[in-house]
Amino acid sequence: MPSFDIVSKTDLAEFDNAVSNVEREISQRYDFKGSHCTLERNEHELTINADDDLKLKQMHEILQGHLSKRGIETGVLDYKTPEKAAGQAVRQKVVIREGIDRDLSKKIAKEIKSSGVKVQVAIQGDELRVTGKKRDDLQAAIQHVKGLKLEQPLQYVNFRD
Structure with a gap:
C-alpha cells in the first residue's frame, strides 16, 4: 500500500550557518557598533542577548532574513517572552521546533x-x-x-x- x-525537521547545520551570518552582519552594521548583542545556540534552543527592545526586534528581522535565505522556514522558531537582564538589556529564549x-x-x-x-x-x-x-x-x-x-x-x- x-x-x-x-x-x-530542521537542518541544524544550515541553522548554524544562518546564525553565523547574523553574528557577522551584527558585527559590521553601523547601528550595532559598540553594542553587546549576541546569539548562542545550545541544542534546540537559541538565546538572543540584546542591549534593548529595539535591537532585539532588529535581530529578529536579521535572523529571519538569513534563515529564509538558507531555506529554513521561520515557523521553526518559537519565541518565548523576553526577560530583563542588567540595565536595559534583554534576553530572549527561542526554541527550535523539531x-x-x-x-x-x-x-x-x-x-x-x-x-x-x-x-x-x-x-x-x-x-x-x-x-x-x-x-x-x-x-x-x-x-x-x-x-x-x-x-x-x-x-x-x-x-x-
Whole structure:
C-alpha cells in the first residue's frame, strides 16, 4: 500500500550557518557598533542577548532574513517572552521546533479523517504515517494538510508506492 510520512525537521547545520551570518552582519552594521548583542545556540534552543527592545526586534528581522535565505522556514522558531537582564538589556529564549507534538498530531489526524479522503493516519512518535490504496488519495491528503495553514512547517517524506 502506498504511504508517506509527515514530519517536521530542521537542518541544524544550515541553522548554524544562518546564525553565523547574523553574528557577522551584527558585527559590521553601523547601528550595532559598540553594542553587546549576541546569539548562542545550545541544542534546540537559541538565546538572543540584546542591549534593548529595539535591537532585539532588529535581530529578529536579521535572523529571519538569513534563515529564509538558507531555506529554513521561520515557523521553526518559537519565541518565548523576553526577560530583563542588567540595565536595559534583554534576553530572549527561542526554541527550535523539531518533531510534531502530540496535540498537533491529533489535530492533523482528525482533519485528514474529517476531509473524507480514504486514507489511514497513524501517529508514530513525533511523526505521522499516512497510508491509502491510491496514490491520488495520498496526494489529496497532502494538499488538505497544506491548506490547514499550520504555524509549524511540515515536510512530506518517504513517499512509497
